[in-house]
Amino acid sequence: MWLADSTLMSLVGQGAFELYGQPKWTFGKNTCNTYEVFAEVLHLPEGQDLRGYDYIGQIAANKNMVRMFSDWFLEESLAMMRRLIDKAGCDLITAVNTWPYSINQSDFVNKVEQALKRHNLEPRNLEYEISGVDQIDATGLENLRALKEQGVTLLLDNFGIGDNNLFALTKLPFDGIKLARCFAEGVPQDEKLVRILVSVAHLADTLGITVCAKGIENGDQFEYFSDLGYFKGQGYMIGAPMPEDKLCEFIAQFAKKD
Secondary structure (H helix, E strand, O other), X not given: OOOOHHHHHHHHHOOOEEEEEEEEEEOXXXXXXXXXXXXXXXXXXXXXXXXXXXXXXXXXXXXXXXXXXXXXXXXXXXXXXXHHHHHHOOOOEEEEEOOHHHHOOOOHHHHHHHHHHHOOOOHHHEEEEEOOHHHOXXXXXXXXXXXXXXXXXXXXXXXXXXXXXXXXXXXXXXXXXXXXXXXXXXXXXXXXXXXXXXXXXXXXXXXXXXXXXXXXXXXXXXXXHHHHOOOXXXXXXXXXXXXXXXXXXXXXXXXXXX
């Protein structure tokens, strides 16, 4: 369904998007204290529900909407995590994405700091999944380094495709990499792919960073990445993006409680 930019901006301002969370499984420990947030559903005033993902590209093309949506998304993601922590009684990490344009703004770090304070959260509770590193300017790189120093986790997202490559790892002190979804598709049948994934594990070990596999859709893939020693995994076999109440149930069942 087509929406004019003015209409979409108004909906963003009204908080018409609903956030879902998708679990990120910790291999070895068989626990789930981390989840990624998505703007999954767009609720129209007349009652119709639309797929939120279908409008992310339109938002990305408008810098004013990017700033408005990024501010709203961070605020609501942290608000949701605060509620989940209070309900589940355990520490959690929420993984969020944002655009390079937002990262490059001079007030980016201050906005993150203030949002964490408003919701009584620590930097360690926040994980940024970063892609499009080539579009991050000098200010953006300094912003991310500042957050990293405070304890925010930085992951290079969609590793292995586009500009999310080996060279990108030299630009920022990433804590880990998150493989592009396509790397899970041929596991464990594709022997060449399997050798590549083994080399990625060795690379991560050499650099002292973690690896997260996404696109895990069956037990064979889950078992393979677990046996390979990857840190975390994500995919529909583990759990699809789910609304807050269902995510709370999942966390209550699988999160590690201190």
